[in-house]
Amino acid sequence: MITLERRYSSGQIQHDWQRSWVCQKLYFKLAAQALQLHTGVLQGREAVVAIAKALEEGSRAIMCASTGNTSASAAAFGAYSGLPALVIIPRGEVAMGKLAQAMAYGAKIIMVNGNFDTAFQLVRTFTSKHEVTLVNSVNPYRLEGQKTAAFEIVDTLEDAPDYLFIPVGNAGNITAYWRGFKEYHELGRSKTLPKMMGFQAEGAAPIVRGEPVANPQTIASAIRIGNPASWKGALDARDSSGGTIDMVSDDEILEAYRLLASHEGIFCEPASAASFAGLVKLHKQGLDLSEKRVVCIFTGSGLKDPDLAVSSVTPHTVVVEPTLEAVEAVALS
Numbered sequence: 001m002i003t004l005e006r007r008y009s010s011g012q013i014q015h016d017w018q019r020s021w022v023c024q025k026l027y028f029k030l031a032a033q034a035l036q037l038h039t040g041v042l043q044g045r046e047a048v049v050a051i052a053k054a055l056e057e058g059s060r061a062i063m064c065a066s067t068g069n070t071s072a073s074a075a076a077f078g079a080y081s082g083l084p085a086l087v088i089i090p091r092g093e094v095a096m097g098k099l100a101q102a103m104a105y106g107a108k109i110i111m112v113n114g115n116f117d118t119a120f121q122l123v124r125t126f127t128s129k130h131e132v133t134l135v136n137s138v139n140p141y142r143l144e145g146q147k148t149a150a151f152e153i154v155d156t157l158e159d160a161p162d163y164l165f166i167p168v169g170n171a172g173n174i175t176a177y178w179r180g181f182k183e184y185h186e187l188g189r190s191k192t193l194p195k196m197m198g199f200q201a202e203g204a205a206p207i208v209r210g211e212p213v214a215n216p217q218t219i220a221s222a223i224r225i226g227n228p229a230s231w232k233g234a235l236d237a238r239d240s241s242g243g244t245i246d247m248v249s250d251d252e253i254l255e256a257y258r259l260l261a262s263h264e265g266i267f268c269e270p271a272s273a274a275s276f277a278g279l280v281k282l283h284k285q286g287l288d289l290s291e292k293r294v295v296c297i298f299t300g301s302g303l304k305d306p307d308l309a310v311s312s313v314t315p316h317t318v319v320v321e322p323t324l325e326a327v328e329a330v331a332l333s
């Protein structure tokens, strides 16, 4: 099922706080749900392809470094395919929901004292030495799976959107989406190509700053990456499409995260909200989208990071005695 939802058409803006910003049409693509991915994150679609190819090639095990979601997806489809999954994650930096998934799916989890970039280097070295298939986005088959999300957008809209807003961490996503749009365009399935608008977190924005970030920091743990593997792919997507790669602060990410949940009923994880935060930021800077069709990609579910949800949202929670009067006193006040 494709869950590409129509929101905000001009003259039909729901929220006073943003009455001043308008896209002709704004769509939210809930990337994880497009394939009914039970992993709750977009990476399922590419894990399926990478692992299918690993099986075909007679691989005995798969391995990835991860900020959490890639490991959850690799572990899930590894379990399904009977391939042992080895995941290396930065210790203390992976959201609880993602860790719980990898554990439940039975992956062997190796926590390193270091960040994602350290973990990724280790995985690259390990897989070059041992007969274990690397399933991070440098595995070319992953991008082949990932690009299908762009096909779905074109199929649904019957053309490419004018703009695509997407979070950027290791930059596999933006690279794959751009590939998908280009291929569909070459096949005549779309008349146009979108401008690719990638957003990094301010404390983890190597592409924006033009150099690796040694100690990346952001609440959006999925994009806490200082030296993206697909850096070149992201630059190509930006430059060939006439788009941008920009950054948003943690405050902007959190504001978008809360707004999406409380006004749209979309509970995505903070990294996902970076796409919408980027849209709000550029609108405030004067980008005119009033005649444009815009898609925001929401990459993963907010349930992955329940600790952040609980700590960053003002709860409307009241404890009462179990009587009707007590409930009425609160509910009707």
Ligand SMILES: Cc1ncc(COP(=O)(O)O)c(C=O)c1O
Pocket: 041, 067, 069, 070, 137, 167, 168, 169, 170, 171, 172, 173, 174, 222, 223, 269, 271, 272, 299, 300, 301
């Ligand atoms: C939820 C979520 N959003 C965004 C990203 C960023 O994608 P990429 O690392 O391909 O840029 C990731 C990557 O793991 C992710 O898990």
